[in-house]
Amino acid sequence: MPTIGRFGAVGCAMVTPFDEEGGLDVEAAVALARWLCAHGNDFLVLAGTTGEAPVLSDSEKVDLWRAVVESVTVPVVAGTSTYDTAHSVHLSKAARAAGAAGILAVTPYYSRPPQSGLEAHFRAVHEAADGLPVLLYDIPVRTGRKLAADTIVRLARDEIIVGVKDAAADPAATAALLVEAPDGFEVYSGNDGDTLPLLAVGAVGTISVESHWAGELVSEMISAFHKGDVDHAREVNSRLIASHRFQSSDASPNPIPAKAMMRVLGHSVGECRLPLGPAPEGLEAEARRVLDEMNG
Secondary structure, X not given: OOOOOOOOOEEEEOOOOEOOOOOEXXXXXXXXXXXXXXXXXXXXXXXXXXXXXXXXXXXXXXXXXXXXXXOOOXXXXXXXXXXXXHHHHHHHHHHHHHOOOEEEEEOOOOOOOOHHHHXXXXXXXXXXXXXXOEEEEEOHHHHOOOOOHHHHHHHHHOOOOOEEEEOOOOHHHHHXXXXXXXXXXEEEEOOHHHHHHHHHHOOOEEEEOOHHHHHHHHXXXXXXXXXXXXXHHHHHXXXXXXXHHHOOXXXXXXXXXXXXXXXHOOOOOOOOOOOOOXXXXXXXXXXXXXXXXXXX
């Protein structure tokens, strides 16, 4: 029987709710977090890409982490890494103090550091986490730098990291990585459309955007696969194809569609802050069509 990840099988990369003036809405965040936990999510990831981490202040992140940690019984993983190692160290210490169960550390972006710099960065985050498990977040389409497999394996063997959120969109490379990684190393899908393929090569679960609105279906798919019912897992995945396509586009990059979907479902999440900005006209109508197709 395949192993379920230490945090669970389905983690939601939660949007960060804002009020009508664009301020952090902690009350809405707590309400959303509780709802997500009741609808198929085993753990939550806060202040990641979908949570608009680049436009949150440090104090907003800490307030968000602390409020949600105190309001739910599932693990809360904090997105603490930036392009600046010293800042990432500071945020990782703050997340630990706020009660986070783990750290999500994205590849430093924009500066395109060498693998040696990336490795030193993650070692610094691990030290600052002071015992919290650290997941790498490999998403080269956003960061501009791919984590090399040997860098990941070295960090895993030295017990600096426990796994990776894999958004590199290369299941064959992930399969090869898992051959070299030590026992207990965990891969979580970082792209909803890649979850089923990554399960096939050894992923333990997903850190998902669509689990905002399809958490039960994502959980059902993963459970079916782990029970050996691949046909049912494929059937569920087919129901989610429109959801996968909805999540991001040039006109509406993630998390603009995710927030539109949650507004359609009645959650007070507000619009995205600039530079993402508000949803274009028609996106909420598209969200309704996706829900109809998914649940039809």
